[in-house]
Amino acid sequence: MIRVVLPAHLRTLASINGEVRLQITGPVTQRSVLDALEARYPALRGTIRGHDGGPRRAFIRFFACEQDLSHNPPDDPLPDVVAAGTEPYLIVGAMAGG
Amino acid sequence: MSGVRVLAGTRKGAFVLTSDGSRKQWKVSGPYFSGWEVYHVKGSPADPGRLYASQSSGWSGQVIQRSDDGGATWAPVGNQFAYQGTPGTHQWYDGTPHPWEFARVWHLEPSLDDPDVVYAGVEDAGLFRSVDGGQSWQELPKLRGHESGPSWQPGAGGMCLHTILLDPVQQGRMFAAISAAGAFRSDDAGQTWRPINHGLQSEGIPDPDAEVGHCVHRLAMHPSRPDVLFMQKHWDVMRSDNGGESWREISGNLPTDFGFPIDVHAHEPETVYVVPITSDAEHFPPEGKLRVYRSRTGGDDWEPLTKGLPQENCYVNVLRDAMAVDTLDSCGIYFGTTGGQVYVSPDSGDSWEPIVRDLPAVLSVEVQTLP
Numbered sequence: 011m012i013r014v015v016l017p018a019h020l021r022t023l024a025s026i027n028g029e030v031r032l033q034i035t036g037p038v039t040q041r042s043v044l045d046a047l048e049a050r051y052p053a054l055r056g057t058i059r060g061h062d063g064g065p066r067r068a069f070i071r072f073f074a075c076e077q078d079l080s081h082n083p084p085d086d087p088l089p090d091v092v093a094a095g096t097e098p099y100l101i102v103g104a105m106a107g108g
Numbered sequence: 109m110s111g112v113r114v115l116a117g118t119r120k121g122a123f124v125l126t127s128d129g130s131r132k133q134w135k136v137s138g139p140y141f142s143g144w145e146v147y148h149v150k151g152s153p154a155d156p157g158r159l160y161a162s163q164s165s166g167w168s169g170q171v172i173q174r175s176d177d178g179g180a181t182w183a184p185v186g187n188q189f190a191y192q193g194t195p196g197t198h199q200w201y202d203g204t205p206h207p208w209e210f211a212r213v214w215h216l217e218p219s220l221d222d223p224d225v226v227y228a229g230v231e232d233a234g235l236f237r238s239v240d241g242g243q244s245w246q247e248l249p250k251l252r253g254h255e256s257g258p259s260w261q262p263g264a265g266g267m268c269l270h271t272i273l274l275d276p277v278q279q280g281r282m283f284a285a286i287s288a289a290g291a292f293r294s295d296d297a298g299q300t301w302r303p304i305n306h307g308l309q310s311e312g313i314p315d316p317d318a319e320v321g322h323c324v325h326r327l328a329m330h331p332s333r334p335d336v337l338f339m340q341k342h343w344d345v346m347r348s349d350n351g352g353e354s355w356r357e358i359s360g361n362l363p364t365d366f367g368f369p370i371d372v373h374a375h376e377p378e379t380v381y382v383v384p385i386t387s388d389a390e391h392f393p394p395e396g397k398l399r400v401y402r403s404r405t406g407g408d409d410w411e412p413l414t415k416g417l418p419q420e421n422c423y424v425n426v427l428r429d430a431m432a433v434d435t436l437d438s439c440g441i442y443f444g445t446t447g448g449q450v451y452v453s454p455d456s457g458d459s460w461e462p463i464v465r466d467l468p469a470v471l472s473v474e475v476q477t478l479p
Contacts, residue, residue: 019144023184057171070168
């Protein structure tokens with residue numbers, strides 16, 4: 011079970027309370043996590059990355075295990091502790107853009 | 109007793125302001141979409157319960173919200189605005205070609221007769237339409253694809269399609285305005301477009317009477333007389349009596365003819381309202397006095413309306429989509445300011461009261477007259 015933490019403005023938009031927990035079939039990558047997230051919450055489409063899996067929006071960042079994964083290829087595997095649900099995958103509004 | 113519902117979009121959310129027909133006591137609800145810029149909220153003329161809102165942010169881009177119950181509840185609908193075909197380029201500020209890039213929806217114009225049909229004017233300038241209540245959006249590409257498109261340049265606020273007027277008499281005729289390209293008209297429901305800028309003079313462009321390139325800030329019409337159009341241009345207040353075929357200046361005795369909004373009285377097609385602003389550099393009222401100007405003669409002769417408006421130390425702006433009129437017997441006039449005030453005049457502008465004083469900067473004001 012993947013744990014995903016969203017910024018407040020996106021939790022409000024998609025009517026989400028707390029963390030999102032996603033079951034991923036196959037490789038756990040940033041792309042597969044975002045695909046699953048958007049499938050469950052269609053209102054998030056276009057607000058984190060471009061439609062149809064497009065590039066990350068400029069002022070959205072992806073963190074996990076105290077690392078910035080924003081510039082990593084979207085199909086790279088996420089850390090095992092994220093895939094195992096021990097550590098969350100953080101979607102963050104950058105300190106800019108508002 | 110009938111009432112009104114004022115829809116205010118602000119820099120940090122939307123607000124719904126309601127009153128009965130007296131327009132004295134107001135209920136304020138919101139903020140909706142707190143923290144997001146709300147460029148525009150507008151109700152369907154065919155179904156007053158159906159509202160559309162444009163919500164955007166630097167973090168997460170564009171969202172369109174829809175309400176089916178007059179703003180009590182909202183749900184996000186489609187937010188994919190994809191230009192049709194290869195978008196091509198327009199001119200950038202430095203004169204170089206710049207790819208068309210969607211930034212946000214400035215204006216939402218619901219159809220006059222179908223609540224599921226709504227038009228969206230966007231930045232970079234383009235016109236989109238939804239026929240399914242905002243779930244999906246398709247571009248009407250011939251406007252952006254006009255042969256002059258590659259020469260269009262953004263104004264200071266971005267290259268936005270900010271005005272959409274639907275002709276209630278001639279079916280399929282519609283008008284659009286773009287900063288800084290000018291005014292355009294379609295006679296076939298948006299399938300084809302042509303510029304309608306003959307008579308405009310803009311000193312800020314190399315050819316002052318060019319076919320395109322004018323920074324039109326706003327168009328307005330009275331629904332009973334759609335051949336008569338009023339325009340607040342960057343500088344100059346203009347009028348057309350032939351559906352935009354030609355324009356003449358009606359700035360007359362205004363203290364300055366720079367400004368953003370323009371609107372028409374609901375029952376008097378020759379009564380027009382503007383808010384003069386000092387200049388393109390000084391986006392505040394002349395002398396620090398917030399004055400709406402009214403012409404009862406269709407232009408040229410203007411009177412200041414000041415009762416209830418601050419007449420000293422006022423340095424707010426009134427943006428292009430931030431003025432509206434209701435259709436009650438005693439026509440109400442509304443406008444919002446960048447200082448967060450929304451003012452109402454229940455007597456056609458003779459006197460004014462603030463509905464609210466301390467909202468975030470107001471980007472847009474619309475009003476619905478409720479049965």
